[in-house]
Amino acid sequence: MPEVFVNGAQLCVPDEVTVAAAVALAGETAFRHSVTGEPRGPLCGMGICFECRVTIDGVPHARSCQTLVQSGMDIRTT
Amino acid sequence: MPSRSFDAVVVGAGIVGAACAEELARCGLSVAICESAIVGGGATAAGMGHLTVMDDSEEQFALTRYSQLLWRNLSNELPPDAEFLPCGTVWIAADAEEMAEVHRKYEFYAARGVCAEVLDSRQLVEAEPNLRAGLAGGLLVAGDSVCYPPCVAHYLIAKAVQHGALLFQPARVTEIIVSGVRLTDGSLIESKIVVLATGAAARELIPDLPIRPRQGHLLITDRYPALVRHQLIELGYLKSAHAVDSDSVAFNIQPRATGQLLIGSSRQFASDDIGVEPSMLTQMLQRAAEYIPRLPQLSAIRAWTGHRAATPDKLPLIGPCVNRPNVYLATGHEGLGISTSLATARLLADQILDRKPEIPIKPYLPQRSFVHYA
Amino acid sequence: MSDVVIVGAGPAGLAAAVRSAENGCKVTLIDDNPRVGGQIWRGGAAANKNSAAMRWFNSIRSQKNISILNGRVVSADTEARQLTVESLDNAATVSWRVLILATGARELFLPFPGWTLPGVAGVGGLQALAKSGLPLTNKRIVVAGSGPLLLAAADYFRKHGAKVRMIAEQASRWRLARFGVGLFRCPEKLLQALQLRTSLHGIPYRTGSWITRAEGNGSLQRVSLTDGRRTWTEECDYAAVAYGLWPNTELATLLGCRMAAKAIAVDKHCRTSAPDILCAGEATGIGGLGLSLVEGEIAGLTAAGNLSAANRLHSRRRAEERFADRLKRAFALRPELKTLSEAATIVCRCEDVSFQRLHRSSSWREAKLHTRCGMGPCQGRVCGPALSVLFGWDFSSVRPPIFPARIGTLLENQNPGKRE
Numbered sequence: 001m002p003e004v005f006v007n008g009a010q011l012c013v014p015d016e017v018t019v020a021a022a023v024a025l026a027g028e029t030a031f032r033h034s035v036t037g038e039p040r041g042p043l044c045g046m047g048i049c050f051e052c053r054v055t056i057d058g059v060p061h062a063r064s065c066q067t068l069v070q071s072g073m074d075i076r077t078t
Numbered sequence: 079m080p081s082r083s084f085d086a087v088v089v090g091a092g093i094v095g096a097a098c099a100e101e102l103a104r105c106g107l108s109v110a111i112c113e114s115a116i117v118g119g120g121a122t123a124a125g126m127g128h129l130t131v132m133d134d135s136e137e138q139f140a141l142t143r144y145s146q147l148l149w150r151n152l153s154n155e156l157p158p159d160a161e162f163l164p165c166g167t168v169w170i171a172a173d174a175e176e177m178a179e180v181h182r183k184y185e186f187y188a189a190r191g192v193c194a195e196v197l198d199s200r201q202l203v204e205a206e207p208n209l210r211a212g213l214a215g216g217l218l219v220a221g222d223s224v225c226y227p228p229c230v231a232h233y234l235i236a237k238a239v240q241h242g243a244l245l246f247q248p249a250r251v252t253e254i255i256v257s258g259v260r261l262t263d264g265s266l267i268e269s270k271i272v273v274l275a276t277g278a279a280a281r282e283l284i285p286d287l288p289i290r291p292r293q294g295h296l297l298i299t300d301r302y303p304a305l306v307r308h309q310l311i312e313l314g315y316l317k318s319a320h321a322v323d324s325d326s327v328a329f330n331i332q333p334r335a336t337g338q339l340l341i342g343s344s345r346q347f348a349s350d351d352i353g354v355e356p357s358m359l360t361q362m363l364q365r366a367a368e369y370i371p372r373l374p375q376l377s378a379i380r381a382w383t384g385h386r387a388a389t390p391d392k393l394p395l396i397g398p399c400v401n402r403p404n405v406y407l408a409t410g411h412e413g414l415g416i417s418t419s420l421a422t423a424r425l426l427a428d429q430i431l432d433r434k435p436e437i438p439i440k441p442y443l444p445q446r447s448f449v450h451y452a
Numbered sequence: 453m454s455d456v457v458i459v460g461a462g463p464a465g466l467a468a469a470v471r472s473a474e475n476g477c478k479v480t481l482i483d484d485n486p487r488v489g490g491q492i493w494r495g496g497a498a499a500n501k502n503s504a505a506m507r508w509f510n511s512i513r514s515q516k517n518i519s520i521l522n523g524r525v526v527s528a529d530t531e532a533r534q535l536t537v538e539s540l541d542n543a544a545t546v547s548w549r550v551l552i553l554a555t556g557a558r559e560l561f562l563p564f565p566g567w568t569l570p571g572v573a574g575v576g577g578l579q580a581l582a583k584s585g586l587p588l589t590n591k592r593i594v595v596a597g598s599g600p601l602l603l604a605a606a607d608y609f610r611k612h613g614a615k616v617r618m619i620a621e622q623a624s625r626w627r628l629a630r631f632g633v634g635l636f637r638c639p640e641k642l643l644q645a646l647q648l649r650t651s652l653h654g655i656p657y658r659t660g661s662w663i664t665r666a667e668g669n670g671s672l673q674r675v676s677l678t679d680g681r682r683t684w685t686e687e688c689d690y691a692a693v694a695y696g697l698w699p700n701t702e703l704a705t706l707l708g709c710r711m712a713a714k715a716i717a718v719d720k721h722c723r724t725s726a727p728d729i730l731c732a733g734e735a736t737g738i739g740g741l742g743l744s745l746v747e748g749e750i751a752g753l754t755a756a757g758n759l760s761a762a763n764r765l766h767s768r769r770r771a772e773e774r775f776a777d778r779l780k781r782a783f784a785l786r787p788e789l790k791t792l793s794e795a796a797t798i799v800c801r802c803e804d805v806s807f808q809r810l811h812r813s814s815s816w817r818e819a820k821l822h823t824r825c826g827m828g829p830c831q832g833r834v835c836g837p838a839l840s841v842l843f844g845w846d847f848s849s850v851r852p853p854i855f856p857a858r859i860g861t862l863l864e865n866q867n868p869g870k871r872e
Binding site: 022 | 571697802830
Binding site: 086115116117118119159218228229232280297298299300353356357359360364367373374375376377378379380381382 | 508527529580815817821822824827828829831851853854855857858859860862863
């Protein structure tokens with residue numbers, strides 16, 4: 001069971017889940033904020049809408065619905 | 079459409095045409111504007127929107143400098159979608175030879191009242207932390223800015239219309255005649271004067287113009303705010319713009335108000351309208367990556383090409399067309415169309431209205447003689 | 453170099469891969485998901501134990517000459533017959549002798565006030581998220597939009613512990629009844645429909661109804677629905693809303709394949725207008741699982757040169773096409789869906805361009821240049837189809853990269869060492 005950090009809070013998640021699932025499990029609803037500051041979350045679930053982007057280990061614009069969690073990941077909503 | 083006679087018909091609503099239309103309409107002329115597709119949709123949409131002073135020649139400097147002052151005035155009223163950003167330019171020197179060029183540029187600008195600052199290698203890193211280590215330094219020209227040209231063109235057309243101009247769109251001009259222009263549907267727009275501002279396509283209407291299309295590639299990234307703070311250009315850019323015939327790339331990167339990075343630049347003489355050429359794009363990106371090591375990790379959203387209108391002496395054609403007394407040209411701006419659009423409009427109107435121009439116009443007159451294209 | 457390169461490992465791509473390999477071809481199958489199966493069979497063999505899927509998964513595994521490449525095609529060189537494929541931390545060039553595009557489809561989203569709130573997702577979208585671990589237990593979900601997918605997704609949500617409050621299908625009862633009658637001609641599909649009907653017993657299924665608004669403080673709390681006469685609200689945590697599917701045609705367009713309506717034009721052997729490039733599945737037109745499978749088989753056989761076997765599949769293909777036509781008619785979108793937006797409703801989500809700024813434009817290109825709509829990372833995949841439905845705009849021009857790509861991947865073009 002991998003352990004990840006979502007906005008600094010440690011969280012244990014099931015195996016083989018995506019970062020999007022981890023963010024939801026952490027209780028966050030806003031994955032990112034749009035260019036005018038609206039909160040946004042995943043829409044398409046298949047990696048084409050880019051609404052689920054978060055910063056993973058310092059790298060911005062990662063599509064959380066397409067990325068599997070790995071232990072120790074530092075996930076930040078933006 | 080009812081027959082109407084105008085003082086001037088401006089063909090082409092790119093930024094140059096839009097600026098000309100606005101100037102003429104504001105000065106009280108009755109103006110028709112013919113745009114075949116989308117306002118600001120040609121080279122205006124493809125280019126970088128960099129508003130700069132250039133010192134390639136005295137004449138180029140005079141034109142860009144005059145235009146920059148006009149841009150400063152205009153910037154106060156531009157809407158947010160014009161994305162005007164006074165970020166300045168840093169010309170980058172990779173080695174001692176280019177650093178000497180930095181000093182020469184500095185002297186040139188200082189003597190002519192353009193505010194510039196020489197940066198040594200440490201100051202360059204402070205100004206732009208994401209540039210690679212080991213560069214010699216640069217020249218910061220704080221008065222340069224960037225904008226999003228299609229929205230500026232749109233704004234200028236709207237202003238022209240407010241001053242009584244009429245926009246015909248879509249309206250493609252097939253022929254320039256003595257009494258005006260003919261459109262594809264056969265109808266005529268009657269006008270005392272025709273202003274041709276169609277950029278690289280100008281030869282479709284006047285085949286003997288000394289203009290060749292010079293293709294450029296660009297690429298825009300996702301948002302990386304503050305990765306780059308100024309428009310950054312390698313001094314080698316000038317060699318690229320100099321080279322008359324060969325294909326070339328040069329490092330040229332712009333921070334947009336959105337936080338996206340706009341990456342150029344390339345130059346090729348292309349005979350047809352071709353799309354993105356992967357090898358040219360790769361070369362351009364490779365050059366850019368040599369200056370910004372983080373570049374390969376950034377996300378690229380879109381790449382595209384555009385055609386600059388290039389003349390043999392790198393100065394635009396502003397003034398009466400040779401052999402066609404009712405036609406004025408406002409074209410041939412190569413890579414400085416956005417920068418010099420406003421000055422072009424003023425100088426064009428000066429000639430039409432017989433006003434005294436602010437700078438000497440002789441270097442830009444179409445009747446000048448050209449060294450043939452090498 | 454592979455004989456046959458297939459882009460997309462959904463049903464059409466899998467079927468094509470198996471048939472090509474069975475006929476002696478060396479096959480490379482490219483997909484951007486960690487497991488094959490596309491959208492409908494997301495998660496591969498581990499998650500899809502139904503017999504149809506398992507048959508194909510087992511066939512893929514048993515074929516020796518199919519290699520699977522995990523990555524996304526971001527660019528292509530038609531002349532050099534090469535694809536640039538980007539994967540998690542790598543990029544590669546893949547050369548083809550024959551190329552089969554099985555790029556599938558995405559959901560069609562139509563904007564309505566509040567649709568950008570976190571918690572509003574697609575129908576397949578929410579299902580995909582749930583399949584990858586999004587917790588649904590005890591979540592209240594409203595499923596809305598159009599198409600058979602609504603029922604399948606609602607069934608999935610219920611089986612995974614969610615409280616499905618309502619299913620709102622925009623198609624009228626009358627249209628669906630006609631479609632239902634038609635199902636008697638396809639016993640297998642009728643059985644599926646009946647099975648779903650039983651398993652969804654107890655969940656209100658409203659026809660001729662659609663969501664008009666989503667509301668909430670920072671995330672979804674309720675939706676408003678209407679049936680054209682009365683309006684009501686449902687408190688919910690998620691709204692799974694989408695209006696059918698839209699073909700993924702970007703790669704085919706980049707390669708110069710001709711389009712027919714909004715899909716890729718193909719002949720009876722699944723050949724496109726570009727030499728040695730075939731297309732199969734939803735990218736040739738939305739038609740459902742059965743049609744995707746048979747087209748995939750035809751493409752795979754054609755690529756392998758086994759035209760006689762391909763020909764034997766034509767009658768099955770025609771039967772599936774007839775079913776697809778009935779599907780299209782039954783679930784045609786009603787005009788009210790085009791006028792849900794208010795002035796401030798965001799249409800382009802990447803660049804936050806509102807409806808009022810867009811309806812002044814007269815074309816996709818003009819809207820793009822003047823508002824930056826479609827210039828964001830989704831490259832118009834979400835807003836483009838919406839605007840096509842709303843205003844009839846055509847948006848078929850495509851430039852590389854056809855998907856956001858690392859600049860490093862674009863630099864690989866010059867690197868001959870990574871050829872597959």
